[in-house]
Amino acid sequence: MEIIDVRGLPHPERPPLIMQKLKEHGEVEIIVEVEPRPLMSMLKQQGYSFDSKYDGEKWIVRIWKD
């Protein structure tokens, strides 16, 4: 599974990068400052599943294709 730390990337660059990695690997884990609910909601509509947890410092979101 590909792990991507998107912290430091400008906001508009994140969804395309995550989508690209999802298409390549089918499953990714992203590390991010705040839970990316808009992206998660839109990915859900495209048939992806996800779970997310906050470790006290950062969010870790796993996304995979059903």
Next chain:
Amino acid sequence: MPSTVWRSLPLRFIYLGLAYLVISSFLGILGLFGYYFKPVHSHLMLAGFVSMTIIGSMYQLVPTVTGTELRLRGIAEVSFYLTNLGVLMLAASFRGLIPFYISGSVYVLGILAFAAVVLVTLTDMKLRSVAVPFFVLAVILYLAGTVYGILGLAGKVDFRIAVHNHLLTAGWIGVTTFGGLYELFPMLALRKLKSVKLAYFTFILLLISLPLMLYGFQKSSDVFVTLGGAGYALAFILLSSNLLLTLAGKSETPAPLDISVKFFVPALLFGITGVLAGLLYSDKFIHAHLMLVGWITLTVMGAEYHIIPMITWMEKYSERLGIEDVPMIGDLFNMKLAEILLVMSVLGTTLLLIPVTRVAGGILLFGTFLAFTWDMIMVQRR
């Protein structure tokens, strides 16, 4: 209308909202030259531009932040036609072409449909969001403000224009913007909200201060208006402090500040000035335009720099990624223009507040809104 916009209900609301913005700000300039368009200008701006933008944004934001899906989609479609028809009919009513009880009823039916969609969607809420109580209260105030307007025109209540105005501006529009900012500001600033408890406290303050203020306007009681206004101003200052401290807090990221947040910051400063002007200064034009142009419109512009390109990219390009060359989200709008429009909107709002530069401010703002609308249309074409 491009097919991406037509397919996405939130985008349809938001783009029609922009059309109302251009028309109503043009009528506002005519007003500065002595032509009387005040009620059409204010209703196209608030019932049209701001309300349609909020409805479209709520249809996108409510399911997103609560981890669910939009319910009653058919009713949501109906709300699009009824509210927009209602706005146009209301404008016609102010020119004496259609009776108010007809135009107002169509608009209220649209709001009822919208309220049903939002409230039923929230019954399926899977994630907690600080914005939810604000959105629920705002929807109730939207219905209350419009029904009060219709009953007033029908002579069924002792109608006070200030009650109608404040139910819809401080209530519907203001409370929604509180909730929207608590959700969007930290998300786009890439920081954790400084204090969630303080956010809920501002909700309680609004819940107490709004009825006090409205009761004061209804009964012409300066004491209640001042008490309610002070509570609302305190809530606003706490909202702004919470968000600005969030921004000042430690960042986990070296990412540059998002353009949306750059709009939110001066919007909050205009808002603080506006609530204080409402309390301490009797000029209604200055209070109203600080709040509705300074705070609300700049916030809407900031939010749209996120919402429109994001929805468009996901709808139009995400499936094609990796198969063909597609633009990135940042390629869909003109960042340099956005930075210029930020400066122009702050300058235009400031000039609008000063009597001797009011016309120049109005024209500058009209140019800003026109250029902003053009750039948002170009999101669909790039």
